[in-house]
Amino acid sequence: MRILLLTTGLKLGGAEQQVAALARQFIAMGHAVAVVSLTPGQGVRLPDAATLLQLQMSKTPMSMAKALWQLHAFVRKWRPEIIHAHMVHANLLARALAATGNTPPVICTAHSAREGGRLRMLAYRVTDRWANLTTHVSPQGRLAMVSAGAVPAARIAVMPNGIDTSLFRPDPAARSDARAALGLSGDTRLLLNVGRLAREKAQTVLIDAFARLLSEPGTHARLMIVGEGPERPALEQRICQHRLDGLVTLAGVRHDVPALLNAADLFVLSSEIEGMPLVVGEALSCGRPVVSTDAAGVAELLGECGEIVPRGDVPALAAAMHRALAAGLGSAQEQTSRRQRVLSHFSLEAVATEWLACYEHLARTEPD
Template sequence: MRILLLSTGLKLGGAEQQVAALARQFVAMGHAVAVVSLTPGRDVTLPDAATLLQLNMRKTPMSMARALWQLRAFVRNWRPEIIHAHMVHANLLARALAAIADTPPVICTAHSAREGGRLRMLAYRLTDRWASLTTHVSPQGRQAMVDAGAVPAARITVMPNGIDTLQFRPDPAARRIARSELGLAEDTRLLLNIGRLVPEKAQTLLIDAFARLKADTATPARLAIVGEGPERPALEQRIRQHRLEGSVTLAGMRRDVAALLNAADLFVLSSEIEGMPLAVGEALACACPVVSTDAAGVAELLGECGEIVPRGNAPALAAAMRKALAAGQGSAAEQAARRQRIVSRFSLEAIAGRWLDCYASLARRSPATRTEPA
């Protein structure tokens, strides 16, 4: 099958990583894949066999029109059998394309429980007719879009993200090496958070909770926050306020996330807003204990394999972190249960297979409207 994946960008966000992971999986399964990014720059790893086009779109009418025309020309020449868009700007551009040209079926996937304000919801509603299907990565996110009037309930379904369980798996050797490189003593507990440094990830709350944890326990502990973003200065200030310079590290962008998850004694998600947080699934796939706020998509991932606390509640988060550290990694059966939950329900192979079934079903129902290459 010829699959075009259209993404707002290809930086290191969760949605972008999912696009790249699907591209790699589809290529491995023998399909032709093109990845089109609206914006420049690329941090995710794409397969060599995938065709890549970056439209370098800016938020001006002229640039958007030019990007739409470039996309139209690419679709006419590359001839995909399906267009699968990810994130709001790509979703709307794909629908605009379908409105002005003959296209294969268009699928639009939303990745956040808060896709935007009233104008974006209105844009979704007005362009819904040009999407063959809209999906969301979590039930809460789907319901939020229905409640906002962005899409009728009958025209949006849930399709979760897939977790690469080959890359993210328990690895004792990687744990030893990573902890040694981080300079961690054997009895030091490492708490790990992964996410862009933006307000919706609420990492200031996490630092507040960690300060409470440090004040209430004698157990040596360090917190590492992996990611970059505009909140870095605010987080640095919060670290100084709590005098945690020696205990909290803003680790920046890292390519060794699987090793870090193995090195960690606890993964903590503090987010206010999510869609389906990949890092939670990746932590579980590495058998790492998890504590999380009740952001969208978390409950479906965790099940009974972690603890969930209310968003915005630093004391509750600190208490859950303290309890999890006291419990340690858990028994071999508990560790196996964390990984098995992801392998059985959210593996990348399984999710990619579900997408291919969806693509094939839509393609069968769609008339052959694609234009011959110019």
């Protein structure tokens, strides 16, 4: 098939990484892929075989109209058999394109449990007729969109993100090398968080919980937060308030996350808002124990393979972290069970195969 993946952007985020991963998998499976990004900048790596177009769109009406015209011209030239949009702005532009007629089927995927306020929900509702299918990456997110009136329940399905289990896998050598590079002694536990430094990720709560954890006698631990974003100054201030310099590292953007996950003794997610947090699945795929808040999509990913605590509850998060560290990495069987959960339910290959079946069904049933 000829598959066009339309995305709001290609910066380093979970939805953007999923677009890149699907592009890699589709190409590996013998399909042609074009990736169109509405906005400039690129933090995720795309396969060389993918056709890339960046529209340089801003939020002005003139820029949006120009982006729509450019997208229309590209579709006529490249002739995709399906258009699969990701994130709210790309979803709405794809529907605007479909409204002009003579386009292939359009699928719109939402990645956050909170896609936006009333205006965005109204925009989704008004343009729903031009999408052949809307999907969400988690059941909670799907229900949130239905409850907000953005889409009728019969016209939105759940399709999870896929985890690249060939990239995220247990690797003892990578663990040893990464821990040596980080200067970690054998008895120092590494807690890892990966995500954009943004309010919805609630890393201030994580830092508060980590400070509480360190008050436990005999606790030797470090916390690394991987990512970049507007909350960095607030997080730096919180680290100073707790006198955690040297114990909490804001590591910025890293491209060795699989190695860091292997180096970690515990992965912690503190988010208030998620859709389906890819990094939780990536941690499980590496066999790591996980503690997380009850953000959307977490329960479906974790199952019985981790502990979930209420969002914003610092004592509960600290206590769960303490229990997880006390338990250690777990037995070889426990580590294998974590990875097997991802292999069975959320592997990239399985999700890509399911998408292809959906694409082919829509392409066959779309009227000429």
